[in-house]
Amino acid sequence: MDLSCFKAYDLRGRVPDQLNPILAEKIGRAYVEITGAKKVIVGYDIRLSSPEIADALSSGLMAAGADVFDIGLCGTEQVYFATSHYQMDGGIMVTASHNPKDHNGMKMVGPESRPISSDNGLNDIRDRVLEPFFDAAEQGKYETLEVMSAYVDHLLGYIDAGSLKPMTIVCNAGNGGAGLVIDELEQHLPFDFIKVHHEADGHFPNGVPNPILPENRSATADAVLQNGAAMGIAWDGDYDRCFFFDETGRFIEGYYIVGLLADQFLRKTGGGKVIHDPRLTWNTLDLVEAAGGEAIESKTGHAFIKQRMRDEDAVYGGEMSAHHYFRDFAYCDSGMIPWLLVAERLCQSGQTLSSLIDARIEAYPASGEINRTISDPPKVIAAIEARYGVGAKSVSHVDGLSVEFDNWRFNLRMSNTEPVVRLNVEARGDKALMEAKTEELLEEMKRLNV
Known part of the structure; x- marks a missing residue:
C-alpha cells in the first residue's frame, strides 16, 4: 500500500493513487487504535473528493469503536474549534489546503486540539495502517453537529463590536470555504463586503486558492482599487491562513501583520507573551516591547509554535507565513480572527492600513522569503x-x-x-x-x- 501521503505534519497526496476511500477507512481505524479516542470530530473542505474520503474515514473510526461527530463542509479551524469547545477526544479535517485540485489530505488533532504530527503519533498511525484490523465489539455512533453558530459567536468575542464603523472590505475566498463564514459574520458586522471568487467550488475555476503566489493576487488587489475598499483579505482553501492587501491594493508581507496583531492583542490584554518565528524578528520585538509584552522565539512550524504557546501561556503567536495562533482558540491558528482584529484597529484608530504598515516597513525593511x-x-x-x-x-x-x-x-x-x-x-x-x-x-x- 502506498503510504506516501503521510508527511511530517499531516497527510497530503494525489487522489486516488496516494489517498482514496479504502486507505481513508484504514486511517480511521488506525487513528482510534493509536489514540484511544472515543469521540471524534470530522470535517471536510470543498474539494470534490472530500465528502467520499470523509465518509470512508468516519466508517473506519466507527468500526474501531469511536463515535463520529460530523460537522460537514468547513475550514480546518472549525475542526480545531469544535474539538476543544465540545471537549472531544480528537478531530480530523479532510483537506489538502492549497495543493492541486486532484490532491487531498488530512490534518489530525487530539484532545484540546493538540496537533498530531510525525513525532507524536502520526508515524504510529501510518505503521498501524499496514496491519490487519478487527471490528470493535461495540461500533461507534454517527451524528451531525452544527458548530457554525457557536464558532461565529466565538470569533465575534475577539472584537469590540461597538467600536466598529461602516467600511468596505474586499474578501476573496478563492472558491474555498471562507465565503460560508463571511456570509454568517456579515449579519453581525457593519461592513460592506465585496465578494470575489466567493462561491465554494472544488473545481477551482479561478485556480488553486493560494494567495502567497503573486499570480493569484491581482483579483483581490484590483477589486480593492475598483471599490475604494479599506482593505482586502484573501484566504487559502481551508482558510487557516489569511493574507492582507491595503487600500492601495498592495499585498502586505505576513511579517508586518504579525507585529500589527501582536500590538493589537497586547493592547487588549494589557501585556502577555507573544511567540514568533526566527526568520524575521526585529519589527515584532520592537512592537511587543513597546506594548508591554514579552516576545519569545520558537522554531518555525505549527506544532512547535503551539507547544511553545502552551508552555509559556502566550496570548498570541505569529509566523510570517500568515499563520496566526490564539490562546483562547485552543492555541490554534485561525484565518478569521486576524482580519477581524485588523478591521477593529482601522475603525478605532481612524488610520488607513497603509499608514499603519508603512512606518513599520520603513523602520525594518525586509527581503521577504x-x-x-x-x-x-x-x-x-x-x-x-x-x-x-x-x-x-x-x-x-x-x-x-x-x-x-x-x-x-x-x-x-x-x-x-x-x-x-x-x-x-x-x-x-x-x-x-x-x-x-x-x-x-x-x-x-x-x-x-x-
Whole structure:
C-alpha cells in the first residue's frame, strides 16, 4: 500500500493513487487504535473528493469503536474549534489546503486540539495502517453537529463590536470555504463586503486558492482599487491562513501583520507573551516591547509554535507565513480572527492600513522569503556561517542559522521536504543595506552551490 501521503505534519497526496476511500477507512481505524479516542470530530473542505474520503474515514473510526461527530463542509479551524469547545477526544479535517485540485489530505488533532504530527503519533498511525484490523465489539455512533453558530459567536468575542464603523472590505475566498463564514459574520458586522471568487467550488475555476503566489493576487488587489475598499483579505482553501492587501491594493508581507496583531492583542490584554518565528524578528520585538509584552522565539512550524504557546501561556503567536495562533482558540491558528482584529484597529484608530504598515516597513525593511534550490544545503549553510559568524553580534541555531549584526540580520534555513534553502534578510531603517546584503548572500549561495 502506498503510504506516501503521510508527511511530517499531516497527510497530503494525489487522489486516488496516494489517498482514496479504502486507505481513508484504514486511517480511521488506525487513528482510534493509536489514540484511544472515543469521540471524534470530522470535517471536510470543498474539494470534490472530500465528502467520499470523509465518509470512508468516519466508517473506519466507527468500526474501531469511536463515535463520529460530523460537522460537514468547513475550514480546518472549525475542526480545531469544535474539538476543544465540545471537549472531544480528537478531530480530523479532510483537506489538502492549497495543493492541486486532484490532491487531498488530512490534518489530525487530539484532545484540546493538540496537533498530531510525525513525532507524536502520526508515524504510529501510518505503521498501524499496514496491519490487519478487527471490528470493535461495540461500533461507534454517527451524528451531525452544527458548530457554525457557536464558532461565529466565538470569533465575534475577539472584537469590540461597538467600536466598529461602516467600511468596505474586499474578501476573496478563492472558491474555498471562507465565503460560508463571511456570509454568517456579515449579519453581525457593519461592513460592506465585496465578494470575489466567493462561491465554494472544488473545481477551482479561478485556480488553486493560494494567495502567497503573486499570480493569484491581482483579483483581490484590483477589486480593492475598483471599490475604494479599506482593505482586502484573501484566504487559502481551508482558510487557516489569511493574507492582507491595503487600500492601495498592495499585498502586505505576513511579517508586518504579525507585529500589527501582536500590538493589537497586547493592547487588549494589557501585556502577555507573544511567540514568533526566527526568520524575521526585529519589527515584532520592537512592537511587543513597546506594548508591554514579552516576545519569545520558537522554531518555525505549527506544532512547535503551539507547544511553545502552551508552555509559556502566550496570548498570541505569529509566523510570517500568515499563520496566526490564539490562546483562547485552543492555541490554534485561525484565518478569521486576524482580519477581524485588523478591521477593529482601522475603525478605532481612524488610520488607513497603509499608514499603519508603512512606518513599520520603513523602520525594518525586509527581503521577504527567497527560496533557492541547493544541492547540499548543510554544506552551504555551514560555509555561510563560517564567513558571516565572525564579527557578528550573535549567532543562533533556534531554526536554521540566524546571524545578527548591529544594523542588519539574516536567517537561512533548510526546507524539511525539498533541497531548498530559504533566506530572509532585514535591516534597521536602511532599505539599501538590506537589498545589498540580500544580493551578497544570494551570490555567495550561488558560488557555494557547486
